[in-house]
Amino acid sequence: MKRLVYMDHAATTPTSTEVLNEMLPYFTEKFGNPSSVYSIGRETKSAIEKAREQVAKVLNADTNEIFFTGGGSEADNWALKGVAMANAGKGKHIITTSIEHHAILHVCEYLEKNGYKVTYLPVDKDGLISIDELKNAVTDETILVSVMFANNEIGTIQNIAEIGKLCREKKVYFHTDAVQAVGNVPIDVKEMNIDLLSLSAHKFYGPKGVGALYIRKGVKIQQLIHGGGQEKSRRAGTENVPGIIGLGKAIEIACLDIQGHAERLIKLRNKLIEGLIEKIPHTRLNGHFEKRLPGNVNVCFEFIEGESLLLLLDEMGICASSGSACSSGSLDPSHVLLAIGLSHEIAHGSLRLSLGEATTDEDIDYILDVLPKIVERLRNMSPLYEEYLKKGGAVNV
Amino acid sequence: MKRLVYMDHAATTPTSTEVLNEMLPYFTEKFGNPSSVYSIGRETKSAIEKAREQVAKVLNADTNEIFFTGGGSEADNWALKGVAMANAGKGKHIITTSIEHHAILHVCEYLEKNGYKVTYLPVDKDGLISIDELKNAVTDETILVSVMFANNEIGTIQNIAEIGKLCREKKVYFHTDAVQAVGNVPIDVKEMNIDLLSLSAHKFYGPKGVGALYIRKGVKIQQLIHGGGQEKSRRAGTENVPGIIGLGKAIEIACLDIQGHAERLIKLRNKLIEGLIEKIPHTRLNGHFEKRLPGNVNVCFEFIEGESLLLLLDEMGICASSGSACSSGSLDPSHVLLAIGLSHEIAHGSLRLSLGEATTDEDIDYILDVLPKIVERLRNMSPLYEEYLKKGGAVNV
Amino acid sequence: MYSDKVMDHFMNPRNVGEIENADGVGTVGNAKCGDIMKIYLKVEDDVIKDAKFKTFGCGAAVASSSMATELIIGKTLDDAWNISNKAVIEALEGLPPVKVHCSVLAEDAIHEAINDYRVKKGLEPIHVEHKDLHGCEEE
Ligand SMILES: Cc1ncc(COP(=O)(O)O)c(C=O)c1O
Ligand SMILES: Cc1ncc(COP(=O)(O)O)c(C=O)c1O
Ligand code: FES
Ligand code: FES
Numbered sequence: 001m002k003r004l005v006y007m008d009h010a011a012t013t014p015t016s017t018e019v020l021n022e023m024l025p026y027f028t029e030k031f032g033n034p035s036s037v038y039s040i041g042r043e044t045k046s047a048i049e050k051a052r053e054q055v056a057k058v059l060n061a062d063t064n065e066i067f068f069t070g071g072g073s074e075a076d077n078w079a080l081k082g083v084a085m086a087n088a089g090k091g092k093h094i095i096t097t098s099i100e101h102h103a104i105l106h107v108c109e110y111l112e113k114n115g116y117k118v119t120y121l122p123v124d125k126d127g128l129i130s131i132d133e134l135k136n137a138v139t140d141e142t143i144l145v146s147v148m149f150a151n152n153e154i155g156t157i158q159n160i161a162e163i164g165k166l167c168r169e170k171k172v173y174f175h176t177d178a179v180q181a182v183g184n185v186p187i188d189v190k191e192m193n194i195d196l197l198s199l200s201a202h203k204f205y206g207p208k209g210v211g212a213l214y215i216r217k218g219v220k221i222q223q224l225i226h227g228g229g230q231e232k233s234r235r236a237g238t239e240n241v242p243g244i245i246g247l248g249k250a251i252e253i254a255c256l257d258i259q260g261h262a263e264r265l266i267k268l269r270n271k272l273i274e275g276l277i278e279k280i281p282h283t284r285l286n287g288h289f290e291k292r293l294p295g296n297v298n299v300c301f302e303f304i305e306g307e308s309l310l311l312l313l314d315e316m317g318i319c320a321s322s323g324s325a326c327s328s329g330s331l332d333p334s335h336v337l338l339a340i341g342l343s344h345e346i347a348h349g350s351l352r353l354s355l356g357e358a359t360t361d362e363d364i365d366y367i368l369d370v371l372p373k374i375v376e377r378l379r380n381m382s383p384l385y386e387e388y389l390k391k392g393g394a395v396n397v
Numbered sequence: 398m399k400r401l402v403y404m405d406h407a408a409t410t411p412t413s414t415e416v417l418n419e420m421l422p423y424f425t426e427k428f429g430n431p432s433s434v435y436s437i438g439r440e441t442k443s444a445i446e447k448a449r450e451q452v453a454k455v456l457n458a459d460t461n462e463i464f465f466t467g468g469g470s471e472a473d474n475w476a477l478k479g480v481a482m483a484n485a486g487k488g489k490h491i492i493t494t495s496i497e498h499h500a501i502l503h504v505c506e507y508l509e510k511n512g513y514k515v516t517y518l519p520v521d522k523d524g525l526i527s528i529d530e531l532k533n534a535v536t537d538e539t540i541l542v543s544v545m546f547a548n549n550e551i552g553t554i555q556n557i558a559e560i561g562k563l564c565r566e567k568k569v570y571f572h573t574d575a576v577q578a579v580g581n582v583p584i585d586v587k588e589m590n591i592d593l594l595s596l597s598a599h600k601f602y603g604p605k606g607v608g609a610l611y612i613r614k615g616v617k618i619q620q621l622i623h624g625g626g627q628e629k630s631r632r633a634g635t636e637n638v639p640g641i642i643g644l645g646k647a648i649e650i651a652c653l654d655i656q657g658h659a660e661r662l663i664k665l666r667n668k669l670i671e672g673l674i675e676k677i678p679h680t681r682l683n684g685h686f687e688k689r690l691p692g693n694v695n696v697c698f699e700f701i702e703g704e705s706l707l708l709l710l711d712e713m714g715i716c717a718s719s720g721s722a723c724s725s726g727s728l729d730p731s732h733v734l735l736a737i738g739l740s741h742e743i744a745h746g747s748l749r750l751s752l753g754e755a756t757t758d759e760d761i762d763y764i765l766d767v768l769p770k771i772v773e774r775l776r777n778m779s780p781l782y783e784e785y786l787k788k789g790g791a792v793n794v
Numbered sequence: 795m796y797s798d799k800v801m802d803h804f805m806n807p808r809n810v811g812e813i814e815n816a817d818g819v820g821t822v823g824n825a826k827c828g829d830i831m832k833i834y835l836k837v838e839d840d841v842i843k844d845a846k847f848k849t850f851g852c853g854a855a856v857a858s859s860s861m862a863t864e865l866i867i868g869k870t871l872d873d874a875w876n877i878s879n880k881a882v883i884e885a886l887e888g889l890p891p892v893k894v895h896c897s898v899l900a901e902d903a904i905h906e907a908i909n910d911y912r913v914k915k916g917l918e919p920i921h922v923e924h925k926d927l928h929g930c931e932e933e
Contacts, residue, residue, distance in 0.1 A: 006437075008429075013428070014424070016425075028411050031411040036716065036718060037704065070467025070471060073623075074467060077633075101625075103623070103625065103633055106624050107623045107624070109623075110620075110623050207424060209638075210606060225470055226503035226504045227473065228470065237606075238597070238599055241605055242605070243606050305852060307853055308855075308856055319429070320435070344826040344828070345825040348825075381847075382848060382849070383831075383832040384825060385850075439795055
């Protein structure tokens with residue numbers, strides 16, 4: 001069998017067997033509707049409440065501040081539209097960053113079309129926003145600041161506690177899209193003064209199609225999905241019981257030894273980064289060197305294009321991505337890479353390798369063996385590289 | 398072991414083993430993100446497309462008219478808000494009925510708060526709307542008619558083809574909440590002139606937390622969940638791959654022999670209805686006698702209250718509901734029962750027994766044995782009943 | 795996503811490289827958009843004796859260049875001129891809709907290379923409709 005090296009954990013992770021086993025009974029036996037009066041309904045109800053506790057515990061939130069959704073995107077949409085609409089009386093200004101996921105950016109565009117003003121904070125070359133710029137951006141009209149905890153492409157982790165402190169002082173709500181951070185970085189919503197937080201189970205070995213929004217008690221927010229009385233009448237729809245059970249179990253497992261898990265990944269990650277830079281000339285690391293997700297490697301190889309790279313890697317059994325998985329298939333280079341100051345040309349040659357539970361030291365060795373050859377092969381057919389060589393570029397081969 | 402007679406298939410159904418088996422590989426092995434370039438992503442992508450075909454085939458729609466959602470409520474919210482917002486330029490009037498599910502009614506209330514006008518058509522004693530009243534309600538401002546295919550409480554099936562024809566003539570969009578109908582009643586969106594249709598997998602032996610919205614090509618509709626490019630950029634969020642696979646398989650199975658399935662249920666249903674009316678005096682069938690979901694029984698027993706009834710039934714292993722599962726726990730009697738003209742008093746004594754795959758003839762016998770005793774027991778402690786007897790009511794015990 | 799034929803031409807591209815002192819060279823595309831295609835021609839008696847390419851771009855772009863060079867080798871300049879992007883797509887057994895422009899690049903590159911040859915020979919370049927479908931072309 002062909003070797004398979006899955007290096008796209010930031011796009012999605014497999015559901016772990018332990019998590020799946022926890023979910024299984026809720027499909028066929030314990031299938032009662034949690035809203036029902038009878039016992040098989042009550043038993044799913046309490047299983048959901050247990051999952052809610054598991055999430056609350058990990059975030060240091062209260063159980064009644066956790067609301068389950070159909071995924072990270074729904075949580076992001078709910079947070080932004082819900083707060084915007086419920087607080088329009090106070091003001092119609094929202095602050096976010098230029099490197100958010102599309103589930104935030106496209107909602108902001110939607111809100112702009114509907115009369116809201118949005119400030120997109122720039123980031124520095126490492127992908128960090130400036131607290132001073134944030135402070136200056138806040139006006140009397142500002143109702144919400146939404147800054148992602150960790151970036152899905154370049155892995156940069158923002159100074160969330162500082163942002164939270166500032167927002168609390170300025171009395172504006174602070175939402176963070178923590179879809180990439182949960183399970184990888186310790187989070188404490190109280191200590192970090194977070195008012196709303198989005199997460200998605202399939203990023204930490206839970207199932208796809210289920211997420212949660214943490215809403216601090218007292219935050220004024222409208223519903224996104226109206227209907228039945230589920231989730232304390234704040235998110236309608238028959239609960240995805242197996243999914244919610246899976247989310248609860250997965251977040252519990254991911255955070256049992258979050259430190260140990262991170263240390264292992266950081267070691268592998270750094271070996272990979274250093275190896276690539278050493279072996280492949282004209283390679284650049286994107287994102288902050290230290291304030292970075294444990295499993296994230298994002299590099300640009302000059303003179304080549306990302307999709308070809310992915311296809312050749314796939315041939316060698318390596319699953320990776322170029323920019324965010326959501327925008328592949330589109331022709332624009334990643335907005336995140338442009339925001340950190342890369343030229344279009346260079347941004348097109350980006351590669352994200354994201355490590356996870358399954359990643360071994362041998363996998364890293366394998367990539368460090370295969371990838372340089374692939375880059376060379378592509379460079380040899382690249383007219384840009386040819387031009388560069390002809391111009392007498394000192395290529396340190 | 399206590400006998401378990403699940404008579405709440407309208408609230409939710411178990412995921413069938415066949416469906417679950419189809420889903421299982423997509424949790425742990427075939428877990429790739431469908432948006433990715435590499436093979437394990439492409440393989441989930443084509444599995445999703447297969448599920449889309451399964452849904453399209455059953456509805457006689459085109460594959461690119463099917464969009465997966467996080468459930469029936471999301472589909473309803475999307476249809477109504479999406480059409481309302483995208484067509485506000487044409488008009489701000491919506492027509493629906495007074496017996497819709499809360500996932501429609503609460504969205505309508507939300508739209509009313511946001512400047513839309515909503516007409517709630519009344520229904521007759523059987524739960525049917527009048528086509529003439531619908532015709533009269535349509536104005537130049539009307540953009541959307543939303544009438545549920547079959548009611549979740551009383552099971553009444555509307556004359557959907559007639560409604561569709563009228564809407565097409567009047568050039569207003571026609572949405573139908575078919576969450577209760579799919580898998581039970583044949584549906585042909587072309588023949589019935591349906592423009593939008595909501596469905597939810599857990600009502601036909603698929604998993605909870607996944608549904609679909611059919612959107613006829615050309616219908617102007619806004620997104621509900623903005624973000625990544627999934628579902629042809631119309632519904633963002635990493636796809637619930639196992640859920641979608643499950644939905645596809647479940648709808649295929651449910652519609653293989655929809656006629657045979659319905660005939661079996663109708664026989665059992667009619668036996669139950671006739672038995673109850675015969676054995677329990679002061680019992681009234683709610684909903685249309687013939688235009689009725691194959692598995693729906695909804696009756697009112699005078700002088701008693703629904704919740705007590707449910708608890709005593711649960712004691713005997715019978716799972717049932719009183720009114721919609723979503724509103725149980727609330728104190729108001731069902732809006733549907735009030736809409737068909739029942740008094741509050743009588744509406745409180747309603748019981749829904751919904752039959753499904755697992756229901757056997759013995760189950761019906763068991764219920765016909767147990768239920769009359771329970772009703773009698775409750776009546777014997779009911780002051781209403783006492784009063785009635787004192788007034789000399791001719792009780793035909 | 796890609797047909798077997800596309801993958802074959804991507805994995806084993808035919809005619810990669812450059813031709814020293816080529817009779818005609820055409821470069822199209824834009825690094826900003828993530829694609830540049832360069833085609834080299836060797837021409838004798840109005841017949842394309844050899845063609846080579848270099849491409850910076852996606853899988854479809856590489857496969858389109860590879861297929862385009864195969865299609866034109868041995869053809870007269872007139873016949874080569876008339877090879878459309880549709881012919882390239884057909885020969886590749888299809889391209890996904892978002893990748894159609896990659897084949898247009900190949901057609902454009904052939905035209906550029908032939909016109910380069912004509913100019914070098916002192917002939918008028920043939921007028922071409924601007925066909926490039928790029929959304930990201932510099933304004
Ligand atoms: C008629 C009707 N519409 C909508 C819904 C909502 O579907 P879901 O609970 O899957 O969101 C239901 C079921 O609860 C229903 O019966
Ligand atoms: C940072 C970030 N936000 C939001 C999302 C959306 O989550 P989901 O795909 O579960 O809807 C993702 C993942 O795709 C993400 O990485
Ligand atoms: S008697 Fe208990 S709810 Fe009214
Ligand atoms: S070269 Fe632009 S996408 Fe193929």
